[in-house]
Amino acid sequence: MSAPSVSSRVPLSHEIHDDLNRRHFVGAGLLTVLLAGCGAPVTTSGRPGAGDPWEFTDDAGTRIALPAHPRRITVDSFVCGALWDYGIRPIAVWGRTTAPGGTVHRDLGDADLSTMDDLTGEAITEVNLERLAAVAPEIIxxxxxxxxxxxTAESQFDLIRGxxxxxxxxxxxxxxRDIFAGxxxxxxxxxxxPSAEAIGTARAGFDxxxxxxxxxxxxxxxxxxLAGDLDLVQGTGLWVNTPDWPLYALLTELGVELVNAGFxxxxxxxEELLTEQRADAILLINSNVDPAASYDSPVWQSLPAVRAGQFAWPDQPPVLYSYDNYARLLDRITELLTASRRLDPQ
Known part of the structure; x- marks a missing residue:
């Protein structure tokens, strides 16, 4: 079976993919103006400060050396909640920060958005560069x-690094588990x-x-x-990832048989291809809607798993790499499997 592919650059959800395509290029000249209005620019050598020199090599192998331990930390929404659990308190955040209706987006987990500046630009995949420069982060x-x-797009990412x-x-x-370790x-x-008692308890809960x-x-x-992201914007159907996507790989490791293995x-x-999947149960991930109330498509309603009530839409986003979040997410999937049965071929 084949299906139209989407960009593999950020294959997390169609929402991100759409916004990546809607970004506007910001010229390098703008960065010069922004930094000129905020005092001396923060370069890759960091900002002066008290304390011993600080070094860190990230997952990409990029070595960062600063003259002092960074205190002013800015983050994107996908890392905010995970770092918050370890006691990190950023000064600013951008990305999926608010949900429809103005509530705090669940991607942030337990993070308190009211304590941070929201630097999200016109699209959730954009950071407001002027405001980012104004908060003067020591590390992002x-x-x-x-x-x-x-x-962020490559063009804006280079400006952020400036x-x-x-x-x-x-x-x-x-x-x-490797992402948790990162x-x-x-x-x-x-x-x-990371060695705090609360983290140990959360890790045990995940296990x-x-x-x-x-x-x-x-x-x-x-x-x-079948696990996928319900799409009510671009068209009726599901977005699915590759078998080695972290959540899918974890489910497979735990013995769950995924229909997604063919992608x-x-x-x-x-929807037409969904009818060919022969799924006994459907897990809707990254879905901000209740499909029972909002998705009245006849094709969707005709799916055997939907007719049998064997589908779920957990509140826990798989992109929030928090032990507590993943424990709750896995328990929702356990509940779905426990309440489901194999369906006869249609």
Whole structure:
């Protein structure tokens, strides 16, 4: 089976993909003006400050050397919640910060948006460069995807690096536990506490949730799960990722049989193709809608898993790499599998 592919640069959701295509190029001359209005520019050598010199090599192999420990930290929304759990308190954030209706976006986890400047530009994938320069960060922490910048276009990313050094945490196609370790490593370097009792408790909760899902999957041999992002904007259907996407790889490791295994690249699966998937249960990820109330498509309603009520849309975003978040997400999937049964071929 084949399906139209989407950009593999940031294959996290169609929302990001759309906004990447809507960005406006910001000229290098603008950066000069912005920095001129904010005093001396923050270069890759950092800003002067008290304390011992600070060094860190990020997941991309970029070495950052500063004359003092960075205190003024700006982040994107995909790293904010994970770092917050370790006690890191950024001064500013950009990205998916607010949800429809003005509530704090769930991607931020437990982070308190009211304590940070929201630097999101006209699109969620843009940072307001003027405001970024004004908050004078000493370091900027962003996510990367297989080495590529996350929220920002290459053109804007270069300008951001002219304001302050950028350290990235790669959340691309690698094991979830490795991503957790990447966040713990940079959090510790920034002054966080990966060894704190609360982190140990959360890690144990994640391990326990993994085991519960492993048991549930073993008790449902042959039950096929389709996991994807419900699309109500570009067209009816699901966006799915590749089998090595962190959440999918974790589910496979725990014994869940994914229908998604047939996709070699991030793809949009139209409703017509959904009918060919033979899924016994459907997991909607990154979906901000209740499909039972908002998705009244006849094709969707005709899917065997939907007719049987064997679908779920967890509140926990898979891009929030927090032990607590993932424990809750896995428990929702366990509940879905436990409540589902194999469906006869239609």
């Amino acid at each position: 922490v962003t996510f990367a995807y297989d080495g590529s910048p996350g929220w 304001i302050a050094p950028v350290a990235s945490v790669d959340i691309g196609n690698r094991p979830v 966040f713990a490593r940079i959090a510790e370097a920034l002054g966080g506490e 326990a949730a993994c085991e519960r899902l492993r048991v549930a999957a073993a008790q449902r041999p042959g039950l096929r799960l 070699a690249e991030p793809s949009f699966v139209s």
